[in-house]
Amino acid sequence: MRYITDRKRAVGKGSAHTGAEHHWFMIVSSVALAFMMPAWIFIFGNALGSGYDAALATMSRPFPAILTALVLIVGMMHFHKGGRVMIEDYTAGTTRKVLIMAYVAFSYVMIACGLFALVKIAL
Amino acid sequence: MAEAKRIERPLSPFMFVQYYRLQLTAVTSVMIRITGNAMMVAVLLLIWWLLALAAGPEYFETAEWWITSFVGDLIMFGSLWAIWYHYLGGLRHLVFDAGKGLDIETAEKLGWICVYGSVVLTILTVIIIWL
Numbered sequence: 001m002r003y004i005t006d007r008k009r010a011v012g013k014g015s016a017h018t019g020a021e022h023h024w025f026m027i028v029s030s031v032a033l034a035f036m037m038p039a040w041i042f043i044f045g046n047a048l049g050s051g052y053d054a055a056l057a058t059m060s061r062p063f064p065a066i067l068t069a070l071v072l073i074v075g076m077m078h079f080h081k082g083g084r085v086m087i088e089d090y091t092a093g094t095t096r097k098v099l100i101m102a103y104v105a106f107s108y109v110m111i112a113c114g115l116f117a118l119v120k121i122a123l
Numbered sequence: 124m125a126e127a128k129r130i131e132r133p134l135s136p137f138m139f140v141q142y143y144r145l146q147l148t149a150v151t152s153v154m155i156r157i158t159g160n161a162m163m164v165a166v167l168l169l170i171w172w173l174l175a176l177a178a179g180p181e182y183f184e185t186a187e188w189w190i191t192s193f194v195g196d197l198i199m200f201g202s203l204w205a206i207w208y209h210y211l212g213g214l215r216h217l218v219f220d221a222g223k224g225l226d227i228e229t230a231e232k233l234g235w236i237c238v239y240g241s242v243v244l245t246i247l248t249v250i251i252i253w254l
Contacts (some may be wrong), residue, residue: 009130041206041248045252046252048191052180075166079166106163110170113170113173117170
Protein backbone atom coordinates (compact mmCIF):
# COMPACT_ATOMS: atom_id res chain seq x y z
CA MET A 1 0.00 0.00 0.00
CA ARG A 2 1.28 3.41 -0.94
CA TYR A 3 0.79 6.31 1.40
CA ILE A 4 1.77 8.96 -1.14
CA THR A 5 -1.18 11.03 -2.34
CA ASP A 6 -2.19 11.53 -5.98
CA ARG A 7 -1.31 15.20 -5.71
CA LYS A 8 2.18 14.46 -4.42
CA ARG A 9 2.74 12.05 -7.32
CA ALA A 10 1.63 14.66 -9.85
CA VAL A 11 3.73 17.57 -8.51
CA GLY A 12 6.73 18.34 -10.73
CA LYS A 13 5.59 16.14 -13.63
CA GLY A 14 4.70 19.03 -15.97
CA SER A 15 7.07 20.24 -18.67
CA ALA A 16 8.19 23.13 -16.43
CA HIS A 17 8.23 20.95 -13.23
CA THR A 18 6.71 23.85 -11.26
CA GLY A 19 4.59 26.90 -12.04
CA ALA A 20 1.37 27.65 -10.13
CA GLU A 21 2.77 31.05 -9.03
CA HIS A 22 4.00 31.64 -12.57
CA HIS A 23 0.51 30.99 -13.96
CA TRP A 24 -1.05 33.23 -11.30
CA PHE A 25 1.37 36.04 -12.28
CA MET A 26 0.19 35.69 -15.89
CA ILE A 27 -3.46 36.00 -14.77
CA VAL A 28 -2.81 39.07 -12.59
CA SER A 29 -0.69 40.87 -15.20
CA SER A 30 -3.17 40.02 -17.98
CA VAL A 31 -6.02 41.63 -16.03
CA ALA A 32 -3.86 44.72 -15.42
CA LEU A 33 -2.98 44.93 -19.12
CA ALA A 34 -6.62 44.39 -20.13
CA PHE A 35 -7.47 47.62 -18.30
CA MET A 36 -4.45 49.61 -19.54
CA MET A 37 -4.05 48.58 -23.19
CA PRO A 38 -7.16 50.20 -24.78
CA ALA A 39 -6.26 53.63 -23.36
CA TRP A 40 -2.59 53.20 -24.23
CA ILE A 41 -3.30 52.09 -27.83
CA PHE A 42 -5.40 55.24 -28.29
CA ILE A 43 -2.71 57.56 -26.82
CA PHE A 44 0.20 55.99 -28.71
CA GLY A 45 -1.79 55.69 -31.94
CA ASN A 46 -2.49 59.41 -31.86
CA ALA A 47 1.10 60.33 -30.96
CA LEU A 48 2.64 58.16 -33.71
CA GLY A 49 3.00 60.14 -36.92
CA SER A 50 1.87 63.42 -35.33
CA GLY A 51 5.30 65.05 -35.67
CA TYR A 52 8.08 65.78 -33.16
CA ASP A 53 6.46 68.65 -31.23
CA ALA A 54 3.06 67.00 -30.82
CA ALA A 55 4.60 63.64 -29.85
CA LEU A 56 6.91 65.35 -27.33
CA ALA A 57 3.97 67.29 -25.85
CA THR A 58 1.92 64.07 -25.47
CA MET A 59 4.72 62.01 -23.94
CA SER A 60 5.70 64.70 -21.42
CA ARG A 61 2.17 64.88 -19.96
CA PRO A 62 1.83 62.85 -16.72
CA PHE A 63 -0.95 60.43 -17.74
CA PRO A 64 0.53 59.27 -21.08
CA ALA A 65 4.04 59.04 -19.56
CA ILE A 66 2.98 57.07 -16.47
CA LEU A 67 0.67 54.81 -18.50
CA THR A 68 3.45 54.10 -21.03
CA ALA A 69 5.86 53.25 -18.18
CA LEU A 70 3.30 50.90 -16.58
CA VAL A 71 2.41 49.22 -19.90
CA LEU A 72 6.12 48.76 -20.60
CA ILE A 73 7.00 47.23 -17.21
CA VAL A 74 3.91 45.03 -16.77
CA GLY A 75 3.88 44.18 -20.49
CA MET A 76 7.51 43.05 -20.62
CA MET A 77 7.19 41.00 -17.42
CA HIS A 78 4.09 39.38 -18.96
CA PHE A 79 6.07 38.89 -22.20
CA HIS A 80 9.09 37.11 -20.74
CA LYS A 81 7.09 34.99 -18.32
CA GLY A 82 4.57 34.12 -21.04
CA GLY A 83 7.38 33.35 -23.48
CA ARG A 84 8.90 31.10 -20.82
CA VAL A 85 5.74 28.97 -20.75
CA MET A 86 6.15 28.41 -24.48
CA ILE A 87 9.92 27.76 -24.21
CA GLU A 88 9.35 25.18 -21.46
CA ASP A 89 6.73 23.40 -23.57
CA TYR A 90 8.85 23.05 -26.71
CA THR A 91 12.51 22.95 -25.61
CA ALA A 92 14.74 21.32 -22.97
CA GLY A 93 18.29 21.44 -21.60
CA THR A 94 20.72 24.15 -22.67
CA THR A 95 18.43 25.46 -25.44
CA ARG A 96 15.70 26.07 -22.86
CA LYS A 97 18.09 27.88 -20.50
CA VAL A 98 19.59 30.08 -23.21
CA LEU A 99 16.17 30.99 -24.61
CA ILE A 100 14.80 31.90 -21.17
CA MET A 101 17.87 34.10 -20.55
CA ALA A 102 17.43 35.77 -23.95
CA TYR A 103 13.74 36.52 -23.25
CA VAL A 104 14.51 37.94 -19.79
CA ALA A 105 17.43 40.01 -21.13
CA PHE A 106 15.38 41.40 -24.03
CA SER A 107 12.56 42.38 -21.64
CA TYR A 108 14.79 44.14 -19.10
CA VAL A 109 16.73 45.98 -21.82
CA MET A 110 13.43 47.21 -23.31
CA ILE A 111 12.21 48.34 -19.86
CA ALA A 112 15.47 50.17 -19.09
CA CYS A 113 15.65 51.90 -22.50
CA GLY A 114 11.97 52.88 -22.40
CA LEU A 115 12.15 54.29 -18.87
CA PHE A 116 15.33 56.21 -19.69
CA ALA A 117 13.61 57.78 -22.72
CA LEU A 118 10.45 58.61 -20.76
CA VAL A 119 12.44 60.27 -17.95
CA LYS A 120 14.53 62.25 -20.45
CA ILE A 121 11.37 63.39 -22.27
CA ALA A 122 9.60 64.38 -19.05
CA LEU A 123 12.51 66.37 -17.56
CA MET B 124 17.15 5.96 -5.99
CA ALA B 125 13.62 4.63 -5.74
CA GLU B 126 12.29 2.84 -8.78
CA ALA B 127 9.72 5.13 -10.40
CA LYS B 128 6.51 3.39 -11.50
CA ARG B 129 5.77 3.93 -15.18
CA ILE B 130 2.49 5.80 -15.50
CA GLU B 131 0.43 5.91 -18.69
CA ARG B 132 0.09 9.63 -19.33
CA PRO B 133 -2.24 11.22 -21.88
CA LEU B 134 -0.76 12.34 -25.21
CA SER B 135 0.23 15.99 -25.21
CA PRO B 136 -1.79 18.12 -27.61
CA PHE B 137 1.51 19.76 -28.63
CA MET B 138 1.97 16.73 -30.86
CA PHE B 139 -0.99 17.85 -32.94
CA VAL B 140 0.90 18.03 -36.19
CA GLN B 141 1.65 14.30 -36.15
CA TYR B 142 -1.10 12.69 -34.11
CA TYR B 143 -3.81 15.24 -33.56
CA ARG B 144 -6.38 16.59 -35.99
CA LEU B 145 -6.23 20.40 -35.98
CA GLN B 146 -9.22 21.86 -34.18
CA LEU B 147 -10.49 25.41 -33.88
CA THR B 148 -9.85 25.50 -30.13
CA ALA B 149 -6.22 24.35 -30.57
CA VAL B 150 -5.49 26.73 -33.45
CA THR B 151 -7.05 29.74 -31.68
CA SER B 152 -5.01 28.87 -28.58
CA VAL B 153 -1.64 28.53 -30.32
CA MET B 154 -2.37 31.80 -32.15
CA ILE B 155 -2.17 33.53 -28.74
CA ARG B 156 1.43 32.33 -28.42
CA ILE B 157 2.31 33.38 -31.95
CA THR B 158 0.76 36.86 -31.61
CA GLY B 159 2.29 37.37 -28.16
CA ASN B 160 5.78 36.54 -29.39
CA ALA B 161 5.45 38.41 -32.68
CA MET B 162 4.77 41.62 -30.77
CA MET B 163 8.46 41.77 -29.79
CA VAL B 164 9.07 43.47 -33.17
CA ALA B 165 6.54 46.20 -32.31
CA VAL B 166 8.13 46.60 -28.86
CA LEU B 167 11.55 47.14 -30.47
CA LEU B 168 10.11 49.78 -32.81
CA LEU B 169 8.24 51.48 -29.96
CA ILE B 170 11.37 51.70 -27.79
CA TRP B 171 13.34 53.02 -30.79
CA TRP B 172 10.62 55.64 -31.31
CA LEU B 173 10.74 56.68 -27.60
CA LEU B 174 14.56 56.88 -27.56
CA ALA B 175 14.48 58.92 -30.78
CA LEU B 176 11.90 61.26 -29.25
CA ALA B 177 14.24 61.75 -26.27
CA ALA B 178 17.27 62.24 -28.56
CA GLY B 179 15.93 65.26 -30.43
CA PRO B 180 14.11 66.38 -33.61
CA GLU B 181 16.70 65.32 -36.24
CA TYR B 182 17.03 61.75 -35.11
CA PHE B 183 13.28 61.55 -34.47
CA GLU B 184 12.63 62.35 -38.15
CA THR B 185 14.71 59.32 -39.19
CA ALA B 186 13.05 56.92 -36.72
CA GLU B 187 9.52 58.09 -37.49
CA TRP B 188 10.16 57.91 -41.24
CA TRP B 189 11.00 54.21 -40.86
CA ILE B 190 8.17 53.44 -38.44
CA THR B 191 5.54 55.17 -40.59
CA SER B 192 6.99 53.85 -43.88
CA PHE B 193 5.07 51.18 -45.81
CA VAL B 194 6.89 48.33 -44.03
CA GLY B 195 6.59 50.12 -40.68
CA ASP B 196 2.86 50.66 -41.19
CA LEU B 197 2.45 47.01 -42.13
CA ILE B 198 4.23 45.93 -38.91
CA MET B 199 2.19 48.39 -36.80
CA PHE B 200 -1.09 47.35 -38.42
CA GLY B 201 -0.24 43.65 -37.98
CA SER B 202 0.77 44.25 -34.37
CA LEU B 203 -2.48 46.11 -33.73
CA TRP B 204 -4.40 43.04 -34.90
CA ALA B 205 -2.01 40.81 -32.89
CA ILE B 206 -2.60 42.79 -29.71
CA TRP B 207 -6.40 42.62 -30.08
CA TYR B 208 -6.27 38.91 -30.86
CA HIS B 209 -4.00 38.31 -27.85
CA TYR B 210 -6.36 40.48 -25.76
CA LEU B 211 -9.51 38.51 -26.67
CA GLY B 212 -7.67 35.19 -26.48
CA GLY B 213 -6.38 36.10 -23.03
CA LEU B 214 -9.90 36.97 -21.87
CA ARG B 215 -11.04 33.58 -23.23
CA HIS B 216 -8.38 31.85 -21.14
CA LEU B 217 -9.45 33.81 -18.05
CA VAL B 218 -12.95 32.36 -18.63
CA PHE B 219 -11.46 28.86 -19.06
CA ASP B 220 -9.31 29.28 -15.93
CA ALA B 221 -12.46 30.13 -13.98
CA GLY B 222 -13.74 26.70 -15.05
CA LYS B 223 -16.41 28.10 -17.35
CA GLY B 224 -17.08 27.71 -21.09
CA LEU B 225 -15.25 24.40 -21.37
CA ASP B 226 -17.97 22.47 -23.23
CA ILE B 227 -17.12 22.09 -26.91
CA GLU B 228 -19.91 24.30 -28.25
CA THR B 229 -19.10 27.29 -26.00
CA ALA B 230 -15.32 26.85 -26.42
CA GLU B 231 -15.65 26.94 -30.22
CA LYS B 232 -17.98 29.93 -30.04
CA LEU B 233 -15.41 31.79 -27.90
CA GLY B 234 -12.75 30.86 -30.47
CA TRP B 235 -14.74 32.42 -33.30
CA ILE B 236 -15.30 35.53 -31.17
CA CYS B 237 -11.47 35.89 -30.95
CA VAL B 238 -11.06 35.50 -34.72
CA TYR B 239 -13.83 37.87 -35.83
CA GLY B 240 -13.65 40.16 -32.78
CA SER B 241 -9.94 40.90 -33.33
CA VAL B 242 -10.60 41.95 -36.94
CA VAL B 243 -13.53 44.17 -35.91
CA LEU B 244 -11.55 45.78 -33.07
CA THR B 245 -8.56 46.39 -35.38
CA ILE B 246 -10.73 48.18 -37.98
CA LEU B 247 -12.50 50.17 -35.23
CA THR B 248 -9.15 51.25 -33.74
CA VAL B 249 -7.81 52.36 -37.11
CA ILE B 250 -11.02 54.36 -37.77
CA ILE B 251 -10.96 56.00 -34.30
CA ILE B 252 -7.25 56.90 -34.47
CA TRP B 253 -7.27 58.20 -38.06
CA LEU B 254 -10.44 60.31 -37.74
